[in-house]
Every structure is written in C-alpha cells, then in structure tokens.
Amino acid sequence: AQSVTQLDSQVPVFEEAPVELRCNYSSSVSVYLFWYVQYPNQGLQLLLKYLSGSTLVESINGFEAEFNKSQTSFHLRKPSVHISDTAEYFCAVSPQGGRRALTFGSGTRLQVQP
C-alpha cells in the first residue's frame, strides 16, 4: 500500500515570491509520482509527473519538482508565483505499471497575495 503526506495544509505567499509545497510518500514498491492542481469548483489538472529518467521534472507554467528516492519526497517549487497560481495542489503516487490506482495526499492550498 502507498500513503502520501502533504506537510502543509495552507501556504500563503506574496506575488513574485518563491514557493515550495512539500510532499512525502511511503511505499513498499517503486512508484510513479504526480502533482495535480485543482482550481475552485473544477476537476483535477495534471501539473507534472515523474515516471522515470531525470529526477527533476518541469511543467509548462514554471513549476518544477524533484524526485528524491532516499528521502521519499517529491516537493513542488516555483521561483516566482502569480495570483493565478492560487489553487489547491495535490501530490499523488501510484505503483509502477499500467492501470494502477492513484493515492492522493490531503492537498495544500496555495494562496498568492498581491
């Protein structure tokens, strides 16, 4: 079984400041790792994913995450946030292979203030 811990339920930050959203996971098997974003009253959108290869993965809107196997972490970072980044962010894992269920963390609410 897998579990995901998102250490911060809310992260307030000023516009143009850097941010880090923390995610740690537990699993007895190798996993894939994902970050999803949820805007108010909407479904989940895939932000970025780690399947294999380079441990640093990037999204098209400036977010990046680094897979750290020894620390079982997959923290999400952005060097400069915008008001439009205000949303709920979910870290998720699944066992490697096809057709596997996702296990989600409880989410981190990113609140970007002007």
Next chain:
Amino acid sequence: DAGVTQSPTHLIKTRGQQVTLRCSPKSGHDTVSWYQQALGQGPQFIFQYYEEEERQRGNFPDRFSGHQFPNYSSELNVNALLLGDSALYLCASSPGTTQETQYFGPGTRLLVL
C-alpha cells in the same frame, strides 16, 4: 480532442435514494477510474474498469457499483444514499499502457439531503 466528460455537473438527492453518474473517457483511453473527493480532502479511489469489468476496488462498500460499456464509457451507481456520500465524484481515464497518466474530468458534485 475532447477530454474526459462527466454528467450531470450537479445533483441533489435525499437519503435512501439511488444515483447514477456518467463518464466518457478521453479518446484512445480504455481504462476508467472513479474517485470520491469529500470537501477539504484529497480524492479517494473507488474502483477501476477496463474490458468492461471491475479490476481494482478501493475501500468502499457494495453500495457503490459501476459498469463499463463497449465504447469505454462508464457509470457509477450509488444505492441507499447517506449524508456522508455528499462529495465531488471524479472520473479519470487512462490509455492502459505501462507508463500511464490519468486524466480527470470536471466531476459531478453530489449533495445528499
């Protein structure tokens, strides 16, 4: 290319009633998973369908059941609704390959009174 679609968007039911939610997967995807997201929480896996059969199931009672049709679309049925079933129900589809990614629909918000 249409993404994952779900219907209805919102639904209000009373305790004891039954509800059916529908999902059409992204083009080229044959696997559909359903998740329940209670207010303020992360989504929880209900079950997954491919080849028209339930393949995996999370920790949900038998009141939750589903179906997958030959065109890969899927239904989620919940019987004997409880107040605690109020949630956002999310459908996700994936291509069923070894390095798959699940893509989510907008969800159906169910309120049980």
